[in-house]
Amino acid sequence: MTFSVFSSLTVYALATGWSPGPNNVLLMSMAGQFGFKKCLRFLAGICAGFLTIMLLCAVFSVGINRWLPGVVPALKYIGAAYIFYLAIQTIRRKPVCETSGEQKIPTFTYGFLLQFINVKVILYGLSAISSYVLPYETSVPILILFAFYLTFFGNTGNLIWALAGSLCKKFYNKYYLIFNIAIALLLLRCSYKLIW
Numbered sequence: 001m002t003f004s005v006f007s008s009l010t011v012y013a014l015a016t017g018w019s020p021g022p023n024n025v026l027l028m029s030m031a032g033q034f035g036f037k038k039c040l041r042f043l044a045g046i047c048a049g050f051l052t053i054m055l056l057c058a059v060f061s062v063g064i065n066r067w068l069p070g071v072v073p074a075l076k077y078i079g080a081a082y083i084f085y086l087a088i089q090t091i092r093r094k095p096v097c098e099t100s101g102e103q104k105i106p107t108f109t110y111g112f113l114l115q116f117i118n119v120k121v122i123l124y125g126l127s128a129i130s131s132y133v134l135p136y137e138t139s140v141p142i143l144i145l146f147a148f149y150l151t152f153f154g155n156t157g158n159l160i161w162a163l164a165g166s167l168c169k170k171f172y173n174k175y176y177l178i179f180n181i182a183i184a185l186l187l188l189r190c191s192y193k194l195i196w
Contacts (some may be wrong), residue, residue, distance in 0.1 A: 001132075001133070001136035001137060002136075004135065004193075005132055005177075006132075009128060009132040009192040010153075011186060011189065011193075012083065012128060012132070012187070013124075013128060013149070013150055013153035013154075014153055014186075015183055015186035015187050016086065016120075016124050016128075016153075016154075016187070017124070017150075017153035017154040017155075017156065017157040018153070018157035018160065018161075019086075019090055019123075019157075019183040019187075020093055020161075020179075020180075020183075021048050021120045022089070022118050022119065022120060023050070023114075023115075023120075023121070023136075023157075023158050023161075024157055024158060024161040025161070026106075027039065027042070027043060027046070027158055027161050027162040028111065028161040028162065028164060028165060030105065030106065030162070031161075031162045031163070031164075031165035032165040032185075034074060034105050035165070036135065036162060036163060036165060038105055038164055039105065039106075039159065041105075041108045042107065042108065042110065042111040043105040043158060043159070044108055044111070045106075045107065045108035045110060045111025045112040045113075045114075046104070046111040046114065046115065046155075046158055047111075047151075047155045047158065048108075048111075048112050049111060049112035049113065049114065049115030049116065050115055050121060050154050050155055050158070051147070051148070051151045051155075052112075052115065052150055053115050053118075053121050053122055053125055054125045054147035054148070054150050054151045054154075055144065055147045056125075057122070057125030057126050057129050057147065058129055058140075058143040058144055058145075058147040059140075059154060060126070061126065061129040061130045061133075061134055061142055061143065062118075062134075062138070062187065064130070065130075065134050065138055066161070070172070075137070076130070076131045076135070076180075076195070077195065078130075080128070080131070080191045080192075080195045081191075082123050082127050083127065083187050083188075083191040084188065084191045086120075086187050087183075087184040087185075087187035087188045087191065088184070090180050090183050090184040090187060091180050091181060091184045092148060092180075093180055094176070095165050095174070103113060115191055121154065124150070124154065125147070125150060128146075129143065129146060129147070129150075132193075133146045161196075164183070
């Protein structure tokens with residue numbers, strides 16, 4: 001893998017992992033409502049589930065590469081299209097609404113299981129591994145290492161949004177369009193670099 005590809009993967013992981021998504025927005029909202037300490041079990045569940053999904057994406061990608069090698073080059077275009085879609089969705093995203101009424105603090109198990117239906121996390125892993133990693137690296141240990149690398153960005157994004165809590169929520173709600181445009185431009189760059 002060249003430095004250019006690795007740096008593009010890093011920008012993609014950073015932009016996707018730190019941009020508002022189901023995990024980040026939910027953690028921000030929960031931490032804003034209940035405080036950071038009360039959300040630690042939920043955050044731990046999300047982090048564990050995120051890593052599990054990245055490892056499954058790595059194994060799945062290896063299987064596709066070995067059994068259907070002609071599919072992997074096409075996945076680059078699917079990955080680029082997905083990144084482009086994320087950029088459009090990011091621009092269209094509205095600020096987080098205030099929740100009304102009492103809410104129960106989610107558990108570790110809820111955070112863990114939530115990752116298995118979190119399409120953003122699943123597609124993040126599949127598109128990153130199949131588009132950026134598989135064309136250059138095919139050994140299972142290297143793919144597992146990249147699964148941890150992708151998890152690092154996703155989970156640091158989760159941690160940052162949870163720590164920011166109500167402060168970030170107020171800032172994001174006020175300046176959400178500027179933030180969304182910046183993230184969308186980073187994602188568009190990744191989509192372009194992936195194909196050209």
